[in-house]
Amino acid sequence: MTSRLSVRLSRLLNMIPYFIAHPGISAAEAAADLGVTTKQLMSDLNQLWMCGLPGYGPGDLIDLSFSEESIEVTFSAGIDRPLRLTSTEATALLVALRSIVDMPGMVDPTAAHAAIAKIESAIVGGSGAELDGARTPPTEAPAVATVRSALARQRALRLVYYSASRDVVTERVVDPIRIVLVDNNSYLQAWCRQAEGVRLFRFDRIEAATELDEPARPPSHATEESAALDLFQDDPAVPLARLRIHGDYAWVLDQYPMHRLAVHPDGSLEATMRFATLDWMARLLLGFGSGVTVLGPPELVAAVRERSNAALAAYAAAGFEEAV
Incomplete structure (x- = not known):
């Protein structure tokens, strides 16, 4: 499933409980709460009309009464019932929450820590405050x-x-x-x-x-x-790598957000690619071996060279001979 489809699926699953809790809300108000345009919201509502329980007849599908002035759910097909997480699902959710709670701006840290405490309490029993009492939400800047x-x-x-x-x-x-x-x-x-x-x-x-x-x-x-x-295609605030790609590695242009600049007589390609962090880009390029050569910027060339030398030194220390 693509990231765009998964985002829409999550939004659709949350819509029914939301509209049950806000009967008669206008499309403009709901769109603002859900973070979408009114046009996208109306498209989602039309999609929900085709969702429901097996059988997919009039008594099985979600039913709504909606216009731009008012939205109401007349049949929820059971989506209003609370979800029951398996231990595996709960653990995966905890891992996901903990991975983003310290990322600035991603979530409200107080709300995230409260959710973590509730999930932990449901998994092992007892009070969430007891489980999470030693941890306090990070102070948000x-x-x-x-x-x-x-x-x-x-x-x-x-x-x-x-x-x-x-x-x-x-x-x-x-x-x-x-x-x-x-x-x-x-x-x-x-x-x-x-x-x-x-x-x-x-x-x-x-x-x-x-x-x-x-x-x-x-x-x-x-x-x-x-x-x-x-996101990074034309943002001058994001570093730009200049690369020379061997002809046999031309496939990387289809797999990564690269912009082709030129094709050389020997079949090699020159391309650019924006990247978020130096470490990540250096690791990516090292994985291509001799198929991709870094031409710039200088700090990326130095980072790739440094990591290459470190890898060779590690092989030498382990007693491996460099292949001729």
């Missing part, structure tokens, strides 16, 4: 809390941001779009009014944030779900 609030309320933001690529601190006004997690770093994706384009702002580099008393107004093309699939 004021800037992070402000960004999450502005995103939820669809408000514009003024950011004071450190740009590592230029080693400068800038101030800019942005229209928040979504929060994403890439290579163990959390980012705010937003429309930057100064640059007039979509930009990524790493949470640990946001020095200050102020929620403005005006609605966020990102262009429609920037808020489409497909736009999230190419």
Whole structure:
């Protein structure tokens, strides 16, 4: 299942309990709460009409009464009943929660820790407070809390941001779009009014944030779900690798977000690729062996060379002879 389909499935599963708890809510209010456009919400509601229990007849499918003015569930097909997690599912959920709770901006840490305590209590019995009493939620930085609030309320933001690529601190006004997690770093994706384009702002580099008393107004093309699939494509704040790819390795252009620049007479290709962190990109390139050569930037060339030398030294220390 693609990430876009899994996100929509999660949203659809949550909609029925939500509308049961908010009978008669308008489409605009529901869309704002669920973080989608009114158009997407109406599309989801039409999809729900075709979901339900085996048999798939009039008495089996989810039934709703909805318009842009009011939405009500007339038959839930059992989706309103609480889910019962198996021990394996509960453990997987705990692992997922613990993996993101310390990532700035991804979740409300207080709510996440409360959920962790409840799941642990359900698994082993007893009080969640007893199980999680020794742990306290991490203190959320004021800037992070402000960004999450502005995103939820669809408000514009003024950011004071450190740009590592230029080693400068800038101030800019942005229209928040979504929060994403890439290579163990959390980012705010937003429309930057100064640059007039979509930009990524790493949470640990946001020095200050102020929620403005005006609605966020990102262009429609920037808020489409497909736009999230190419986050790094044209963002100058994200490092750009320049690569020379052997002709036999041309397949990597289909597997990774690379932009082909040229084809050389020997069949090799020159391409670029944006990357989130130096360590991740160096590990990726080492996996290609001699099939991909790094041309730049200098820090990536140095990182790949350093790791290659370390690997050769480890082989030598283990008593292996270098293949001739």
